[in-house]
Amino acid sequence: MRLALAVFALLAAAPWLGFGEGHSLTLLARGMILGIAALGLWLLVGGAGLVSLGHAAMLGIGAYAVVVLDDARITDALVVVPVALAAAAIFALLTGAVALRTTGVNFIMITIAFGQMAFFTASSLALYGGDDGYTLYGRNTIGGARWLQDRLVFHYTCLALLIACFLLLRMLLASRFGRVLRAAKESPLRVEAIGFNPYPYRLLAYVVAGMMAALAGVLLANATEFVAPSYLAWQRSGELLFVVILGGLGGPQGAVVGALALVLVEELLSDLTEHWRLIMGPLLVLAVLFLPRGIAGGLAGVLRRG
Amino acid sequence: MAEPVLRLDALHKSFGGLAVTADVSLDVRPGELHAVIGPNGAGKTTLIHQVSGTLRPDAGRVVFEGRDVTALSMARRARLGLARSFQITAVLPGFSTRENVALAVQARSGTSFRFLRAAAGERALNDAAEAALAQVGLLDRAAVAAGALSHGEKRQLELAIALAQAPRLLLLDEPLAGTGAEEAERLVALLRTLKGGPAILLVEHDMQAVFALADRITVLALGRVIATGTPDAIRADAAVREAYLGEEAIG
Numbered sequence: 001m002r003l004a005l006a007v008f009a010l011l012a013a014a015p016w017l018g019f020g021e022g023h024s025l026t027l028l029a030r031g032m033i034l035g036i037a038a039l040g041l042w043l044l045v046g047g048a049g050l051v052s053l054g055h056a057a058m059l060g061i062g063a064y065a066v067v068v069l070d071d072a073r074i075t076d077a078l079v080v081v082p083v084a085l086a087a088a089a090i091f092a093l094l095t096g097a098v099a100l101r102t103t104g105v106n107f108i109m110i111t112i113a114f115g116q117m118a119f120f121t122a123s124s125l126a127l128y129g130g131d132d133g134y135t136l137y138g139r140n141t142i143g144g145a146r147w148l149q150d151r152l153v154f155h156y157t158c159l160a161l162l163i164a165c166f167l168l169l170r171m172l173l174a175s176r177f178g179r180v181l182r183a184a185k186e187s188p189l190r191v192e193a194i195g196f197n198p199y200p201y202r203l204l205a206y207v208v209a210g211m212m213a214a215l216a217g218v219l220l221a222n223a224t225e226f227v228a229p230s231y232l233a234w235q236r237s238g239e240l241l242f243v244v245i246l247g248g249l250g251g252p253q254g255a256v257v258g259a260l261a262l263v264l265v266e267e268l269l270s271d272l273t274e275h276w277r278l279i280m281g282p283l284l285v286l287a288v289l290f291l292p293r294g295i296a297g298g299l300a301g302v303l304r305r306g
Numbered sequence: 307m308a309e310p311v312l313r314l315d316a317l318h319k320s321f322g323g324l325a326v327t328a329d330v331s332l333d334v335r336p337g338e339l340h341a342v343i344g345p346n347g348a349g350k351t352t353l354i355h356q357v358s359g360t361l362r363p364d365a366g367r368v369v370f371e372g373r374d375v376t377a378l379s380m381a382r383r384a385r386l387g388l389a390r391s392f393q394i395t396a397v398l399p400g401f402s403t404r405e406n407v408a409l410a411v412q413a414r415s416g417t418s419f420r421f422l423r424a425a426a427g428e429r430a431l432n433d434a435a436e437a438a439l440a441q442v443g444l445l446d447r448a449a450v451a452a453g454a455l456s457h458g459e460k461r462q463l464e465l466a467i468a469l470a471q472a473p474r475l476l477l478l479d480e481p482l483a484g485t486g487a488e489e490a491e492r493l494v495a496l497l498r499t500l501k502g503g504p505a506i507l508l509v510e511h512d513m514q515a516v517f518a519l520a521d522r523i524t525v526l527a528l529g530r531v532i533a534t535g536t537p538d539a540i541r542a543d544a545a546v547r548e549a550y551l552g553e554e555a556i557g
Contacts, residue, residue, distance in 0.1 A: 171422065171424075174426065175422060177418060177420060177421050179405070179425045180409070182401075190396045191409075192379070192384070193390055193392070193396070194389070195413040200419075
């Protein structure tokens with residue numbers, strides 16, 4: 001919790017600590033948006049022990065909700081966000097109902113399959129640019145006001161939503177619902193032996209995770225004012241999964257820390273050399289080897305000692 | 307005679323061509339401790355899986371409190387009051403000892419689709435959990451992570467979890483498995499204190515413990531019931547002696 005507080009405080013102060021210009025704010029917004037999507041995935045991986053490789057599809061559904069409504073000239077967040085969340089919830093409910101009949105490797109494969117289905121569907125939407133993607137007319141309004149045009153407002157909107165998702169996740173994990181979910185991760189057999197069927201708990205977690213990703217998708221569409229099918233590609237899901245593991249499975253703060261770390265390290269390295277991916281790969285391997293509890297686990301240890 | 311808590315009715319289960327449970331019938335009466343023994347390979351574990359619901363029999367019925375539960379899942383049977391402990395300890399290692407038990411209480415205390423309140427702060431759940439821990443003598447370890455308990459303590463925790471379900475029938479799958487002499491002695495004393503509460507179906511390898519605890523004993527050999535009776539009757543039974551010939555002396 002201390003670590004999360006520190007990160008949120010830094011993000012709140014960032015515009016006044018020399019990260020106030022456009023490029024830096026864009027970068028931080030990308031980190032926070034990735035963080036929101038990763039929080040949803042953390043609920044599955046860290047909370048329920050379900051490794052999904054189809055999480056980007058949910059993010060893409062949120063982004064494409066913005067596109068479809070933008071094309072219909074509906075650009076107010078008060079409509080766009082509920083529609084995006086509902087669309088992702090329905091998709092998660094239908095695909096989760098099937099995928100959660102399985103566990104382990106089969107679950108991973110089924111989530112990839114559903115994710116690719118969504119990816120190819122997006123690619124074939126000629127009306128919305130198909131493979132080339134779709135450029136928005138502009139950012140969403142909020143109750144008619146063009147607040148999101150303002151870089152600082154957008155920054156604090158992302159931060160507020162990130163914090164809200166983090167708190168929601170903590171509350172869910174500590175609740176009766178979350179306790180059953182966590183217990184089913186440790187021993188499904190035990191949970192069934194005392195009378196719980198883990199399935200409905202996992203399904204609900206899957207839906208909540210999908211809705212968080214969709215919220216991130218809406219924000220991402222607004223941040224870039226452009227949406228392409230690549231948002232839904234399974235490589236994106238892999239990146240999200242990597243963020244969660246890199247950050248650490250000890251607590252949901254891992255998702256936030258992992259997302260920011262990935263975005264910032266990527267940026268630093270790409271400033272140094274155009275072959276930054278050659279450095280990034282080994283760096284990630286080292287991180288996994290030497291930080292078994294993730295970056296968040298390592299940082300929390302430092303905070304406790306300090 | 308009162309309706310038995312549990313009645314197994316001509317259960318049959320084969321794996322491949324091998325009948326592991328063959329025409330097994332037995333009943334457990336209210337308040338009774340009924341033990342199932344048998345040499346290795348007699349089909350004890352397969353039998354207990356069919357009672358708890360992890361395995362479906364090929365034929366026959368499992369009747370629990372007058373209700374045919376043969377087709378119900380383990381979770382459904384648990385909600386009806388059929389609690390089981392595991393031969394290989396299945397506690398939640400990352401949960402505290404208290405929370406392991408509190409979760410079992412939670413399973414029978416209203417819906418678990420509650421999202422706002424922290425479950426660890428629910429007084430009613432914790433109080434009931436601590437009562438069960440006190441019953442098995444593990445209250446002073448309530449705050450310790452279950453993964454850090456000794457093997458014997460984990461066996462005690464298994465019992466506390468089963469007791470916290472307020473069961474009508476306790477299904478104990480080798481509760482003494484893997485314990486040392488001293489731990490086993492303590493667990494036998496603990497099991498004795500549970501007698502007269504819920505009916506108990508005990509599957510156990512430790513003969514001394516079985517003969518000290520059981521009201522009635524059913525002996526399995528090669529999947530079949532070869533004898534059912536009081537400990538004294540079983541001790542004197544010629545078929546039982548033959549089945550155990552060369553294994554170990556009984557009684």
